Structure formats: structure tokens, C-alpha cells
Amino acid sequence: MNRKLVLLAFISFFIFITLVSQTMSSQSLADKQCVIPQSGTVNYPTVNVDRTLAETVHNLNTGLNYTTIQEAINVNRTLDGHTILVDAGTYYENVVVNKSIKLVGENAVITVLDGKGESLLILGIVVSDVTVQNFTVKNTRADQPAYGISIKDSQNVSLVDVTVEESYTGLVLDNSSLCEVVNSVFKNNYAYGIDLRDNSVNNTVVGNWIVANPTGILIMDPTCENNRFHHNNFVNNTNQIDVTYAGPNIWDDRNEGNYWSNYNGADLDSDGIGDTYLPWEAVDNYPLMGMFSDFNATSEFHIQTVCNSTISNFNYNGTAIFFNVSGANGTAGFCRICIPKALMNETYRVFVNGTEILPAPLPLPCSNSTHNYIYFNYTHSIEEIVIIPEFPSFLLLTLFMMATLLAVMIYRKTIKSTRI
Known part of the structure; x- marks a missing residue:
């Protein structure tokens, strides 16, 4: 029995050391998933894949295929x-x-609706x-009012992972309500990124990049009210917003x-939120x-950052969070x-290039x-950040099971010795 106890203790110690070493190791990172620019222009790959008359548009409900998007929408077999x-x-x-359909592109970057510089409206x-998801819409006329996307006289419309660029106005909401614009990009448009007008109310604009437009968001109509804007990144627009005549909205x-x-302004309490010169832009x-970013850690849980660095190679491996930060x-x-907390409900240890922040x-x-927020500083170069629980819960469970087993065996040996 003594030999068994010694052997079991050795195995327990070996498992503990192995698991701790695995947790502490940097491990190979996943391929780059998201790059957030520190400032200035958002860079996306330039891809142009032309389609001929192949049937590249598919109704997933009927199983029928089409050569154009409009044909797929118009046919009688396509239903709400x-x-x-x-x-x-x-x-x-x-x-x-x-x-009332869901229009989904295969890939948000390389599924492109192109107005060839001639269109007054590309997607209406x-x-x-x-729901419209995973498209790039680009290239309206630049010399007169024109729209990459128009939502008119509608409710409950969702734009998700859409990029609109090189359009006179990226998106116009006209007499529309209860619409959502989420995780999308409005950049390098000729006049406005987003324009709300004519009784557009109760819309939500969240988690978007609004970049390098003459005016990021325009609201010049007092009937446009109770629209909500938050966690958007307004980057290098000549005028970030123009809401001079807007009704009351929420920012x-x-x-x-x-x-x-x-x-x-300044962050006086190091929580990532400005505390001076408020309200900024009067709103x-x-x-x-x-800059705000939202990462999918799992299919159920998201991890969100507010960071003044470029973030790349974000990865969650089931135990630890890894990502790179870079800046000047x-x-x-x-x-x-x-x-x-359901993902990592522990006291956290943070490592920058292998050195723990203490x-x-x-x-x-x-x-x-439901959520923990932590804040830390570093000096810019290219840094690898690793965040782990102070003592991962799966190790606690493993050690608890081992300790229980050892206790039972010792107890049985003691009882046996007493009886003898």
C-alpha cells in the first residue's frame, strides 16, 4: 500500500506540473482574425473576383440558383x-x-456590390x-446625392458586417424605425457616412467603424429622435457628427x-472612459x-476591449486569452x-511578453x-498579452479529486491497521 500511495502522489504531482506548464505556455496563436487600426484609415485587402453568368446566388429554402441577386429576390418562388x-x-x-428576406454574402470583404461610379442607389x-449581412457596397456617383444603402419606410431591418465605401452617402435611414446597424464599416465616403432623416426613430447603431468621411453621422431633422449610438469608433472624420437640428438621441x-x-480629455480613474471635457461633441x-472591439471567444461568449493599440491575433484557448498589441x-x-465570468471567473494574471504585471x-x-473588467498599461512595441486565471478551475477540480482519492486510501489503510 505504501508503494501505491507513493506512486499515486507522484502521478498527481506530475499531472499538476504538466497542467500548470500547459496553462502558462504561450502556445501557438491562431491566424490573424481582427486588426484594429490605432488611428487613421482602416485597411482591408483589395480583392476583385468577377462573376460571369454562373449561378452564384442561392435560395437556401427552395434550393434554386440564380445568376443575379435581383432575380433571386424577384421570382415568385422566393417568399418572405x-x-x-x-x-x-x-x-x-x-x-x-x-x-422580408435575409440576404447574406459569403464573405464580407469579397462579396461586393459595385455601382461602377454610376449608381444613385446600389442597395435599397x-x-x-x-437582414443584410456580409457585403461590401461601394462606388456610387460622387457628383450628386447618391446612396450606397437606403432603408426607407421600413422597420426591423438589420445591417450586420457590412462595409460601405466610396459612396456619396454610405447609409440613409429614411422614415424607418427599430433598425439595427451592427459591426459595420462606413469609410471614405464622399459626403456622409450615415444620414438619418424624416422621422427615423428608435434605431440602434452599435459597434461600427465610421472612418474618414467628411461627416461621420448627419442628423438634420428634429423628427429623428430616440436613436441610440454607442461603442462606435469615430476615426478621422472631418466632422465626426453633425446633429445641429436633431431631436433628442442617446449616445x-x-x-x-x-x-x-x-x-x-483625461481618464482620471483608469477605467477606459474619459472624465473631462464632457459631453464630448456635445452628446x-x-x-x-x-477603440472598442468585440471578439468572439466562443460561440456563446464575447470578450470586449477598449484599447489605444492595434490588436491582432486574438485567441481564447479554453483557459487563457492571447493577443498582440502594437503601437508607436x-x-x-x-x-x-x-x-x-462564466468564461473565466478567477483572479487574473496578466503577462506582457512573458513578464507578469505586478x-x-x-x-x-x-x-x-456577469462580467469582470480589468485595466493594465504597457509600453508600445509589439507585445504579446496573455491573461490567465490565478489558479484555473480545472486544476482545482483535478487536485481536489486527487486529494480526495488519497484521503480515502489513507483512511482505509488506517482502518485496516487498527483492525489488525
């Missing part, structure tokens, strides 16, 4: 509630969505209950607002000190990260019952 999938490629079409949505989620590249009481050499960098960052006062 259907999903139209569009293969990657460049489509020189002016599309009108007149049915004129009915309610529509935060009651805790956090938007990132503004021209904000020059935002909680301006973010760094020698400048000060910071990251405030929001971690779901003392360990503690959860900020804004942490709540």
Missing part, C-alpha cells in the same frame, strides 16, 4: 422569410429588396423585417459611449479612451478588457455579476 446566399465575387447590380430596402448605454479620435458623456515604439499603451490587475468597480 427565405434566405438568399450570395457567393463571393463582384456584382454590378442595383438591388431592391422588396421582400423598402420593406420591413430584412451611450448608460455606462459607456463611443470612441472619438479627436477626444483630448457623449462617457467617451471611450481607446516607446509610447504608452493601455487595454481595458471585459471578460465574462501587482495583478484587480477587477474595476464597474465589474458586475
Whole structure:
């Protein structure tokens, strides 16, 4: 029995050391998933894949295939509630969505609707209950009002992972309500990134990049009210917003607002939110000190950052969070990260290029019952960040099981010796 106990103790110690070593190791990172620019232009790969007459548009409900997007929408077999999938490629079409469908591109970067510099409207949505996802829309006329996307007289329209560029106006919401614009990009348009007009109310614009437009968001109509804007990144627009004649709208989620590249206030309590020169742009009481990003850690949980660095190679391996940060050499960098407790509910250890930040960052006062927020600083170069629990829960479980087994065996040996 003594030999068994010694052997079991040795095995337990070996398992413990192995698991700790695995947790602490950097491990190979996943291929780059998301790159957030520190400032200036958002860079995307330039891809042009032309389609001929191949049937590259598919109704997933009927199984039928089409050569153009408009044909797939117009046919009688396409009904409200259907999903139209569009293969990657460049489509020189002016599309009108007149049915309550889901229109999905294969890839947000290389599924392109191109107006060839001639269109006054590339994608028009004129009915309610529509979703458009994973498209790039570009290249309207530049010399007169024209629109990359128009949502008119509609409700419950969702734009998700859409990029609109090189258009007179990227997106116009006209007499539309209860619409969502999420995780999209409006960049390098000729006049406006987004324009709300004519009684457009109760819309939500969240988590978008609004970059290098003459005016980022325009609201010149007092009937446009109760629209909500937060966690957007306003970067290097000549005028970030023009809301001179707008009705009352909301520019935060009651805790956090938007990132503004021209904000020059101070964060007095190191929580990633500006505390001076408020409200910024006369609207935002909680301006973010760094660019906002939302990463899919798992299919269920997201990890969100506010950071003044470029973030790349984000990865969650089931135990630890890994990502790289970069910026101008020698400048000060910071990251405030929001971690779901259901994903990592521990005291966290943060490593920068293998060196632990001490003392360990503690959860900020804004942490709540579901999420922890931590904040840390570093000096810019190219740094690898690793965040792990102080003592991962799976190790606790393993050691608890081992300790219990050892206790039972010792107890049995003691009883046996007593009986003898």
C-alpha cells in the first residue's frame, strides 16, 4: 500500500506540473482574425473576383440558383422569410429588396456590390423585417446625392458586417424605425457616412467603424429622435457628427459611449472612459479612451476591449486569452478588457511578453455579476498579452479529486491497521 500511495502522489504531482506548464505556455496563436487600426484609415485587402453568368446566388429554402441577386429576390418562388446566399465575387447590380428576406454574402470583404461610379442607389430596402449581412457596397456617383444603402419606410431591418465605401452617402435611414446597424464599416465616403432623416426613430447603431468621411453621422431633422449610438469608433472624420437640428438621441448605454479620435480629455480613474471635457461633441458623456472591439471567444461568449493599440491575433484557448498589441515604439499603451465570468471567473494574471504585471490587475468597480473588467498599461512595441486565471478551475477540480482519492486510501489503510 505504501508503494501505491507513493506512486499515486507522484502521478498527481506530475499531472499538476504538466497542467500548470500547459496553462502558462504561450502556445501557438491562431491566424490573424481582427486588426484594429490605432488611428487613421482602416485597411482591408483589395480583392476583385468577377462573376460571369454562373449561378452564384442561392435560395437556401427552395434550393434554386440564380445568376443575379435581383432575380433571386424577384421570382415568385422566393417568399418572405427565405434566405438568399450570395457567393463571393463582384456584382454590378442595383438591388431592391422588396421582400422580408435575409440576404447574406459569403464573405464580407469579397462579396461586393459595385455601382461602377454610376449608381444613385446600389442597395435599397423598402420593406420591413430584412437582414443584410456580409457585403461590401461601394462606388456610387460622387457628383450628386447618391446612396450606397437606403432603408426607407421600413422597420426591423438589420445591417450586420457590412462595409460601405466610396459612396456619396454610405447609409440613409429614411422614415424607418427599430433598425439595427451592427459591426459595420462606413469609410471614405464622399459626403456622409450615415444620414438619418424624416422621422427615423428608435434605431440602434452599435459597434461600427465610421472612418474618414467628411461627416461621420448627419442628423438634420428634429423628427429623428430616440436613436441610440454607442461603442462606435469615430476615426478621422472631418466632422465626426453633425446633429445641429436633431431631436433628442442617446449616445451611450448608460455606462459607456463611443470612441472619438479627436477626444483630448483625461481618464482620471483608469477605467477606459474619459472624465473631462464632457459631453464630448456635445452628446457623449462617457467617451471611450481607446477603440472598442468585440471578439468572439466562443460561440456563446464575447470578450470586449477598449484599447489605444492595434490588436491582432486574438485567441481564447479554453483557459487563457492571447493577443498582440502594437503601437508607436516607446509610447504608452493601455487595454481595458471585459471578460465574462462564466468564461473565466478567477483572479487574473496578466503577462506582457512573458513578464507578469505586478501587482495583478484587480477587477474595476464597474465589474458586475456577469462580467469582470480589468485595466493594465504597457509600453508600445509589439507585445504579446496573455491573461490567465490565478489558479484555473480545472486544476482545482483535478487536485481536489486527487486529494480526495488519497484521503480515502489513507483512511482505509488506517482502518485496516487498527483492525489488525
